[in-house]
Amino acid sequence: MDTFFxxxxxxxxxxxxxxAHDRFYEIFSARGFLxxxxxxxxxxxxxxxxxxxxxxxxxxxxxxxxxxxxxxPHQDAIxxxxxxxxxxxxxxxxDSIDIPSFDINNSGYLTExxxxxxxxxxxxxxWERHRYGKFDEFKACNQIPAIQVYDLEPFIARLVKAVxxxxxxxxxxxxxxxxxxxxxxxxxxxxxxxFQAIFNKFISKxxxxxxxxxxxGWDERCIIRKPDGNLLELYLEIQAVARLLYDNxxxxxxxxxxxxxxxxxxxxDMNQKELLDAFEDCFKGQ
Numbered sequence: 001m002d003t004f005f006x007x008x009x010x011x012x013x014x015x016x017x018x019x020a021h022d023r024f025y026e027i028f029s030a031r032g033f034l035x036x037x038x039x040x041x042x043x044x045x046x047x048x049x050x051x052x053x054x055x056x057x058x059x060x061x062x063x064x065x066x067x068x069x070x071x072x073p074h075q076d077a078i079x080x081x082x083x084x085x086x087x088x089x090x091x092x093x094x095d096s097i098d099i100p101s102f103d104i105n106n107s108g109y110l111t112e113x114x115x116x117x118x119x120x121x122x123x124x125x126x127w128e129r130h131r132y133g134k135f136d137e138f139k140a141c142n143q144i145p146a147i148q149v150y151d152l153e154p155f156i157a158r159l160v161k162a163v164x165x166x167x168x169x170x171x172x173x174x175x176x177x178x179x180x181x182x183x184x185x186x187x188x189x190x191x192x193x194x195f196q197a198i199f200n201k202f203i204s205k206x207x208x209x210x211x212x213x214x215x216x217g218w219d220e221r222c223i224i225r226k227p228d229g230n231l232l233e234l235y236l237e238i239q240a241v242a243r244l245l246y247d248n249x250x251x252x253x254x255x256x257x258x259x260x261x262x263x264x265x266x267x268x269d270m271n272q273k274e275l276l277d278a279f280e281d282c283f284k285g286q
Contacts, residue, residue: 003111005232010110012236024099030239031113032149032157033058034165034246035097044097049165051146055091058149062101064109067116074118074151114154117177132169133188133220135268139260144169155235156182162245166252168195171220175235181225182234192220193276198252201283203241211237217272255282 014026021042029035033054034047046055060070103109131137132144144164152160155175163170169187176182186192196215199222203209211234214223226234245252259282267275 003107006111006114007107008232009114009235012232013239020099020104024097024102024104027104027110027113028058028102029243030158031061031154032152032161034161044099046091046094046097048094049146050094051148052091054149055093058093058097059091061113062103064103064106064112066112070150072150116154118151118153129169129171129187133186133191135190135263138188138190138194139263141167141257141260156184156238158242159238159245160184162242162249163195165249166198166245167256176225176231179229181223182238183221183223186220186222189217189220189272189275192217192222193272194256194279195222197276197279197283198245201280202248202252203244206244207237207240209237209241258282 009030010027013030014023017023017026019042021037021039021044024044025035025037034050035044036047037044046058057070060066063069129145132142144167147160147164147170149157149161152173153175156173160170160173163184168191170191171185171187173184174180174182186195192215199213211224211226214225215221216223224234224238226237259279267278270278
């Protein structure tokens with residue numbers, strides 16, 4: 001991704017913003033970090049739902065050459081410590097982020113921040129994610145393991161984290177390369193159809209969308225493309241959808257819990273259209 005493109009992207013997402021705290025919030029939310037800003041005090045922190053290693057990665061991003069200094073292997077995975085931010089392991093950025101340490105007005109720095117292609121290696125994936133796609137797991141509304149920002153490509157990261165924040169489990173994602181569309185792959189048909197219902201009955205009602213969001217059942221994938229190939233508009237729409245999901249995460253979690261409490265084996269045996277219709281019924285009046 002070239003500097004000019006990223007400059008235009010940053011210009012769009014920070015339009016009309018003057019304070020350094022608000023500018024930081026928009027830029028690093030766009031990069032995939034779940035942030036909380038107390039506008040009264042100006043205090044910024046990582047949301048407690050963030051992956052336990054997001055603080056460490058965010059601190060590494062203070063430096064323009066972070067790719068050389070922070071070169072851990074990408075896991076795309078769950079491990080036994082995920083979601084366990086014990087006090088002794090809790091990074092200080094979960095309490096307060098040092099905003100002046102980040103050179104957010106430097107175009108070179110921002111280009112590095114948003115240029116980070118993640119290698120795809122199916123043998124590296126943690127196959128235990130598969131169980132979150134099972135009917136009983138979906139119905140139980142168990143907490144979805146947190147995803148590291150470090151394991152996500154920059155222009156899809158915010159959407160993946162927002163989808164996770166509303167209780168939907170994903171398998172992999174890509175921001176799109178060489179003219180290919182962006183996509184998210186879900187952990188099984190229940191998570192994909194639930195997101196499709198949210199998209200059809202909630203997102204599409206609240207946002208004016210210009211991109212095409214296609215649903216492929218054979219690998220539980222949502223493909224996102226701009227008809228004229230305009231990457232800037234594609235990534236801005238992804239940002240808008242992610243922002244809407246994250247801002248309404250408590251409502252969307254509640255709707256999912258209410259729906260799941262009434263799921264039966266009848267729903268388990270439904271075909272995709274029948275189950276999608278059943279899910280969409282939950283959003284009447286939303």
